[in-house]
Amino acid sequence: MKFAVIGAGAMGLRYGILLAEAGNEVTYIDTWQPHIDQIKKQGGVYVMRDHQDRHLVPIKLDTPETYQGDPDMFIFFVKQMQLADYLKSCAHFIDRRKHYAFTCMNGMGHIEKLQQYFDDDKIIGGTALIATVLPGPGEVDFMGKRGAGKMNMCPLNEKPDKMCFNLFEELKKAQMNPTLTTDFTGTLMTKVIFNSVINTICTMFEIQMGEFGNFKGAYEMGRLLIDEAYDVCARAGIKLVSSRDEEMEALDHNTRIDMPLHYPSMYQDMSKDRPTEVDYINGYIVKLGRKYHYEAHTHQFVTQAVHLAEFHRQNLAKQRAATK
Ligand code: NAD
Numbered sequence: 222m223k224f225a226v227i228g229a230g231a232m233g234l235r236y237g238i239l240l241a242e243a244g245n246e247v248t249y250i251d252t253w254q255p256h257i258d259q260i261k262k263q264g265g266v267y268v269m270r271d272h273q274d275r276h277l278v279p280i281k282l283d284t285p286e287t288y289q290g291d292p293d294m295f296i297f298f299v300k301q302m303q304l305a306d307y308l309k310s311c312a313h314f315i316d317r318r319k320h321y322a323f324t325c326m327n328g329m330g331h332i333e334k335l336q337q338y339f340d341d342d343k344i345i346g347g348t349a350l351i352a353t354v355l356p357g358p359g360e361v362d363f364m365g366k367r368g369a370g371k372m373n374m375c376p377l378n379e380k381p382d383k384m385c386f387n388l389f390e391e392l393k394k395a396q397m398n399p400t401l402t403t404d405f406t407g408t409l410m411t412k413v414i415f416n417s418v419i420n421t422i423c424t425m426f427e428i429q430m431g432e433f434g435n436f437k438g439a440y441e442m443g444r445l446l447i448d449e450a451y452d453v454c455a456r457a458g459i460k461l462v463s464s465r466d467e468e469m470e471a472l473d474h475n476t477r478i479d480m481p482l483h484y485p486s487m488y489q490d491m492s493k494d495r496p497t498e499v500d501y502i503n504g505y506i507v508k509l510g511r512k513y514h515y516e517a518h519t520h521q522f523v524t525q526a527v528h529l530a531e532f533h534r535q536n537l538a539k540q541r542a543a544t545k
Contacts, residue, residue, distance in 0.1 A: 225292040231353035233298035234361040239395035248281045259359030267360040285310035297324040301501040325349040328501030347374035348412035371398035375405045411462040414450040417503045418443045420487040425530040431481025449517045450506050456513035499527040
């Protein structure tokens with residue numbers, strides 16, 4: 222298949238490079254100038270796996286202004302707050318009747334934005350339990366062994382067509398371990414809820430996932446957030462992929478056994494003084510609750526706590542700059 226990956230960051234590169242290795246044609250589109258300059262200078266991206274085996278992988282990189290291709294599918298991996306601007310600057314080469322959009326971005330809010338540029342029967346959403354880090358411009362670190370991690374995918378109209386099955390097969394060849402699910406919103410919201418515990422708590426305390434998982438209050442903290450989010454989804458008529466207890470078990474397994482040494486992707490933003498996606502995760506649960514006259518107080522508190530942590534880091538950065 223022919224893919225154009227919009228957002229050559231951590232996840233865009235992981236999906237793109239593995240899909241290319243599986244025999245697909247992949248071009249990347251990005252706007253972060255230091256990253257573009259570094260990739261051009263070194264002739265590709267330095268790829269590592271778990272900090273080891275650093276090697277150069279040549280890639281084809283364009284900006285929205287220089288891209289002239291006509292892919293089967295666009296893959297979106299930008300941060301939620303970047304998506305509207307990317308879509309606007311890429312609009313001139315997107316044909317809504319022809320092109321497909323696929324994404325496994327975290328949070329909620331992106332699908333409505335994609336719908337402004339792609340027909341509903343051409344949007345495929347998903348979630349990825351695949352950890353990847355961009356240590357700096359021009360290099361990417363795939364966390365976990367080859368074939369580790371898994372993902373869910375579902376077309377927005379819940380009717381998989383030939384293109385959706387083709388994508389599924391290519392992702393399988395790329396060892397992304399895809400599962401084709403049947404409930405679009407339930408699939409995406411289950412991951413939002415999962416992230417609303419681990420991503421946010423580990424990010425605001427700047428701790429690895431195992432440190433949270435092994436904390437004796439982890440169950441109680443997680444349960445409060447999970448119960449509130451499930452209450453919101455029940456009111457919104459969203460059927461989640463797992464039960465409350467299964468979600469608690471998944472949190473425990475993921476933090477203590479699967480990825481104890483990993484910092485969640487939201488932490489990567491905090492550590493680089495970039496804004497986090499918390500408004501699209503816990504903040505989204507709060508917004509959805511309000512639509513159904515339910516106040517998700519714990520998620521509201523956690524959203525603001527993450528913003529306080531962001532604010533604190535910005536102040537530290539300003540103080541450091543002032544004393545230089
Ligand atoms: P990323 O930050 O690595 O890349 C996203 C975009 O930001 C790219 O265009 C990239 O070039 C740009 N960028 C990266 N660092 C920058 C910097 N310092 N300054 C300015 N621009 C910068 O994002 P990602 O981790 O690939 O995440 C994309 C989506 O996938 C998000 O919704 C994220 O939550 C989700 N996700 C990430 C992971 C993960 O492990 N990284 C896992 C699952 C889902």
